[in-house]
Amino acid sequence: MPELAEVQTTVNYLKREISGLSIKDVWSCYDSPFYKNKENIKDKNYFKKMKKEVRGRTISDVERKGKNILIHLSGDVTILIHMKMTGHLLYGEYRRTNRKEKRVTFENWIAVKKGPMRDDPFNRFIRLVFTLSNGLHLVLSDARKFATVFIYNTKDPPVSLMKLGPDPLQKNFTFKKFLECFPFLVGKQIKQTLLEQTVISGIGNIYSDEILWSAGVHPESSIEAIPQKKLYKIFSSMKFILHQGIDLGGNSVSDYRKPDGKKGSYQYRHKAYQKKGRKCSRRNCNGTIVRRMIKGRSTFFCCEHQILYNSK
């Protein structure tokens, strides 16, 4: 699932490229009876309403909140896109495929130019298309159709955004503020807590494993048992690794691609995630990376240098 670094990579790109353009048209093939009467474009009637609401408006800004992409439009309308498991936004020139082509390719839309946008199979699942005033398109490729898209009044954000914890990359998110996130979490494990979006927002399974590997803390450590200096190591590793993820265009170990259709390269820096059975790459560590299911999440860590702090 795209996490903070992938979402920020997408947002940085779109902020630069689509701000100031207006939305000419919207198309979608999402349609699920499960979402009937829900505030989600997977309900056909809701989609019609959204289409009417956004057509003709100008994109004023693109922002990230947690793992959500917010596309702010003129007149206080915001489009929220959560890419979930397999979604990612692409930006370029697309055209509708005709019926004849559809028999051989299942796509409704196809990128005009050759390159990763057209040829990488992960970029082919086009479920949502915004036609922009410069003739280019912002499209959502979403293989498994798990993405969430809806609109809201910019001045009245939905509860899901209001409940998000602080953003770890905000400049004013200091170590003191980091510690303030934890008082009510006595007895909770550190990995589980880093994944909790209402505590700290934006971190998911991959980056939490990398942060804890870097900090030398076992993912099942109890928060109250972790010494302050190790908590500081988690805090500084978190900032460093998330920035590194953004600098490398996010990680494309699975479906995620940047808006130009290309892969990010953070996956080549992974030290723990999906490194099961490999020798730990930390200097002077003779450990091996192991995989364990922790609270339902596949977790990778070094069996030697990641210390288990337990209050029991």
Ligand SMILES: [Zn+2]
């Ligand atoms: Zn190690």
